[in-house]
Structure formats: structure tokens, C-alpha cells
Amino acid sequence: MADIVNVKNMYKSFFGVLALDGMNFSIGEGEIRCLIGENGCGKSTLIKIISGFYTFDKGSLYINGKEYKKITPIESMNEGIQVIYQDFSLFPNMTIAENVMMYSSIRSKSQFVNWKNMKNRAQETLDRIKFDIDIDKYVYELNVAEKQMVAICRAIAQDAKLIIMDEPTTALTAKEVENLFKVVSELKSRGVSVLFVSHKLDEVLKISDSFTVMRNGKNVYECKDKKLSKEDLIFYMTGKKISEERFNFIKTDEKPLMQVKNYTLQDKFYDINFSLYKGEILGITGLLGCGRNELAKSLFGIMPATSGNIVINSENIGIIRNVQHALKYNIGYVPEDRITEGLHMEQTIADNSISVIIGSLVGKNGLLDDKKVRKKKQETLSLIPIAGMRPLNPAKSLSGGNQQKLVLAKWLAANPQILVLNSPTVGVDVGAKNEIHNIIKGLAKEGIGIIVISDDIPEIMTLCNRVFIMKDGYIVDERNIAETTMEELEAQIALEDSKAEETA
């Protein structure tokens, strides 16, 4: 089997920091490979070198048997290498047909656009992977999975030999992931190789033929064995054994901390009823669009419910009308999207840490009390250790995992009694994920009632003691984690999914 890409003993450094430290890597024809590693291990550097966006310092790069001292993005594309980035790089204001043929038509150097020809060729490409959709639809009308298919079609339209996919399953539902894997198998049977760059170990274990694990710019492990366990992979990625114990909830108070009664937001969710106890971690899961996201936001007053009521510590507070109302009852919320909702990215880490409680730091003269502010910043940042952080650097200088820790810290400063965590570890690598889980468990032990909204079933299994499954805006099932297994839970969600399909 001929190698499409072969990288030997490659070095690359940025401002004196080694990103690739003697990396070796190769991928053959029709191979499905997964490249895994923690953030900053050099994965993206490697991909950018192969696709021609970075040059390399030392080592050798062979593509289709030809040696390149340096390669431009265009040369890389001409060799049949296509990268599908997480954002897909599609043009929302254009139709599917135009997006699929865009790259080919730019490379053809033709100054005119022949729409009929373009549509025909786009349709042929879609047919090749049995993607059934109206090619005249605009891309902004599509959902994430469909956009991804369009991006794959665009790669195929250019006779891709190797398609590199960056975190391809992050925003997909279980069913869509399955569909993606079908398409990938189809590509493989046509001799196209696929390189997955992914965090989601459970999924890539299912589809990949082989794995390459990177750590500190090196290829630390490579295998073609499908029986590799997840624990082994994590060990190679992080260099340490990480084992997560399940959360063990001991009820200390018979009286519920929060009761949600007939909570309804028209068109989003209906008749939500549950109780949350002190020190409990309650999971809410379900497919994308099942209403979990809206429920989380309504509990914090961002999207106020339309009817129902909430009882906190036996006090009926009605509907949570807005964020101020939620704060009054010490409810904290960690949003899914840290970048736009959770942190002020340009502000310093220290300033971010007190942003929730800033109102309480006003001195007698009505201005901020500088002493109090400084003291509080120190206190808050000591609540959760963030390795290697400098308080005066902007929040965006932190990695995804550390940003999430900062969001947690800023809420802890406000002494919350209830914390709503919306997908707390999305885009966070395994090591940091484990730390965040331990922090959350620690908070629960201190008596905070926690609600975790997540579609990450392994996360729900280690973190929660109870879980609700939502579908079409209703809670359809409740399970005690101790009495269920991951397979059962996944099957249950998939079942709801197939039911939805039948009725649709």
C-alpha cells in the first residue's frame, strides 16, 4: 500500500518553542486514521504543514512519493489533500451546488461561471456519496451535519486522495455521526483516505483502522489494533493513568433545594417537573434540539419560561424572570459557549474572576473599593487552581479547559447554592476534562445543587447520580446512574431518536 503522506523526523518551532519534535507520521491509501492528542500537542501544526499553510524547519515530507522541501496550499490541494476545518469554510450566501464546486472552479482559472455545468457536476458529486438534498438550497439554511456533508462533497469534487477532518463529530447528534461514518466507509472503499483529528475517543475508536497518538510534538504511540481501550489511549495522550470514579451522592437533606413545577416555554419545552437536592448532581441529556439547552437558559432567566413555577428552599418564586432574578436566589450558570457568553475574552483573568460579584465590591463612596477588589481577586483565583496562569493576562490566553475553570471560579466567588452547567467540557481535552469533573464533584460535596446539561454520555455517567432524558421538549425518562449502564442510556436515547424518525 503506497503512502499518501509520509513525514519523517520533522521539527518545527515557533519563537523557540518546539511544536514538532521529531515527528514521524504516514498514512496509506484507503486508510482511516485517527490523530489524537491533547491541546497543544502539535496536531494542528502537523496538519498545517501537510496542507501547506506552515513551513517546517527540519525533516522530510513526502506526498504521493514526491519529496517536498516546502509546499504551498495550492500544491497540497493539487496532490489531493483536503482539509475540512471545524467551521467548514463554507459560504452561507451561496447554494450547495456553488459551494461544492467553488474550489474547483477557482482552480480552473475560468473567468466565467457556467451554472448549468456547475450544477450537473455538483449533483454528480452528491450522488457519489448518496447525499440526498436539493442543491439549490442556500447553505445558511442547512444544519451542521448537512454543512459537513457539503464540505465533504467539495473535497470529493476535487478528487481528494486524503481528507483531513478537524473535530468532525463535535456538533453532531449520534445519528448524524453514524451517517458520517457510513460516508467515510464509502470513501474508503473508493480508495480515499481519511484522517480524523478528534477528542471524542469513544466515537473514533469505532470507525478508525488505526491510531496515532501525539504528545509534545512526537508520535508517542501508533497502532492498528481496534481492541485498544479508551483508558490506554488516555494514558498515551496524557502520559498518566486517569481513572474516574463515579459520583457517589449521599442525601443529607430530605427537603429539596429546588423544585421545578410544570415549567413550560412555549415551542421549546413543556411540563418539566423535578426536584434537586443539596449536594446532588443531576444530569439532563437528549439529542440536539430536544429542549435541554432552552431549559438550562430558562433556569437562569436568559430565556424566561412562559408558565410553571419554581420553589427554592420552600419559597415559591414563580418563574425566573431574568438573570438578576436568578442571581438573587444564588443560581449560577456556566454557558455552553465560553467565548461569547462566559468570559470577557479581552479582559484580564483577574478581572474576569470577579465579574459576577462586582456589584458587591462597591465602597461607601459608590465607587469600586480597590482594596476589596484586589483581595477578592486573589481569593477567587485560589478557589480553583489554574496551572501556569498569570492573573494580568487576558482570558483568551488560557486554553479551553482553563477558561472553563475560570468560569467556574467566577461563579464560586458568588457562593451559589444552585449551579447550572451547560455542556461543561465541550472542546476540552481529556486531562482538563478530568480535572473539571473532579472540581464539580467537589462542589457538590460542599452542598451545592448542580444541574449538568450534556450530550456526552460518558460524562453523565461519571458525573451525575441521576439523569433525565429529554425529547421534543418533554422529559421522557429518568434513571438512577447506579442502576443503569452507558449502553442502556445510549440505547434509550437512540430509541427516542428512531421513534422521532418514524413519526416525522
Add this chain to the structure above:
Amino acid sequence: MKRLLKNNEFTVAIIIAITWLIFGIVNPDIISLANVYSITRASIISATFALACMLVIISGGIDMSFFAVGCVAMYVTVKYLVDRAMLDTPLFLIFAAAIIIGIILELINWFFIDKLNLPPFIVTIGSQSLYKGFLLAFVGTTYITTMPKGMRKLAVTYVSSTTSSSGIVYNLHFLVIVVAAMYIIMHIVLNFTRFGRNIYAIGADVAAAQRAGINISRTRFLVFLIAGAIAGVGGVFQGTLNRAAVPADLVGQELLVIAAVVLGGGGGKQARGSVLGTALGVILLSLISNNLILMKVPSYWQQAVTGIIILIGLIIQSTEAISKL
């Protein structure tokens, strides 16, 4: 139907029809060929500048300086000719001079926006003020009413005429045909050339366009170059129809033209501006302002009604906004 409602051109066309009908009920004269002629004539200037503005908006930018550019191009050209008593200069040379000045001024915008990576909104507000101030300070502040012969002749070139019920003769101005031709050419460029599609691509997502291998800087260069040429032409049109060269004429009214482009579907999150949509947007705004005058509505009410119709148009186009109502 749902698909059609999402189509900006279609919604604007419907709004035009409804507005026209309502106006017609109030004043039957409005539904007449004479009124069509008069509205098209009133649209010539904004339609020309809207084309330049639309091009910049589709490419992901904004231009607040097009009126200033057009005015400088026209006034400098006319003043030069009038000061030297070169009133017989052929029309095409007048246009050529104005186009060259227009191009230079818009390329200054391009330099700041593309090369220095400064925000287009602020850059063009700055250049608008700069060009206008420069004109008044160094070129002149006087109204010129002795225009070059070519422009005087162009001002009264008609292709067809009709007499209204009250006996007034209405003419279809020749420039209406010229503007229509410009729109058709622009439509072809935007939809059937690689360059045109590249403009839409960089307007939607610069990073993605770069990955696709599009030369961002060159595309923007051509966009500003064409916009400058159109603004120069628009300036001469304005001087022609006005039969006078007025320094810093029009400047300050850019927002109505931008509103026309946005109504036609440009400038939204999707960067989907279209030539037809812009044409309809311009017609709608001229229809309103022109006929409210006919209906003797006070001018402050005209502004309010224009604002209301712009907002209604935007709400109808935004499915998101409809779902929140």
C-alpha cells in the same frame, strides 16, 4: 410560498405593489405612466450610487463616502472646464475625468481598509468628511450654473414622453436607460463571472475565501475601483440633472441609499445583496418620497413614513424577527 417569502426581491416587490395601490386609492393620478416616468427620473441619482454602495456591501464592507466621492469628481471636473472656458469639451471626456477622480478617491478608501486593515465604517466616514472639506477649502464653494454644453444637452435628452391628465408633459429621461444598462451589466458581472462570485465569497467569510484561494486584496481593489468609477458617473449625472455643480451636494444623505440596498437584501448577515433587490429598494424609496409630495404630506411625515416602510421591509425579510413577533 415560504421560499418566496424568504426571497428579498419578492417581498420588496410586494411592498412596492401594496404601497402603490394604497397611494393610488388616495390619489388615482399616481397609477399612471406619467408618474412612472417621474419616479424613474427621481430614482436616477440614488440608483446609480446604490449600485456602487451595493458592490461594497456585498464584498463585506460599507461605504459612507460615495456621495462625497461623486460630488468631488463632478465639481472638480466642471470647475476646471468652466474656469478655462472649455465648455465645448465632449461629454465622454467629462465622464472620463470624473471616473478617474472617483477611482482615485475610492482607492484611497481601499488602501486604508485593505492595506491598513482599518474598519470600513470609520474610514469612509473619515474620508467623506475629508473629501467634502478638501473640496470646499481648496477647490471652491460657489454654485456653478454655466455648465458644459454636453451636460446641458444630456439634461434634456428624452426617449419618450406622455401627457398627464392635468396636461403636464412627462418625459422618460435618457439616463434611465443608461442606469438600467449599468444594472444589467452589474448583474452579469456579479452572477456569471468568477470575480463576481469571489465578491460574494469574501463578503460572506474572508477566512474561508482565503482558504479557497481567492486573492482578497485584489478582489477588494477591483471592488473599490468599480465603485469609484460608478460614483464618478453618478456625480456627473447629478450635475447634469441639477443643471448646476454644487459642492458637497447630497453628502449626508448616504443612509437612504444604504437603506435601499439593505431593503433589497444586501447587508444582512448573509451578504446576499442582489442587483434586482437594490433596484427595487431604490424604486420603493423613490415611490414613497415622490408620491408623498404629490399627496401634499408634510416633509417630516415623509421621513417618518420612509422609516416605517424600511422597518416593515426588514422585519418581513427576517424570518427570525417574524418568529419573535
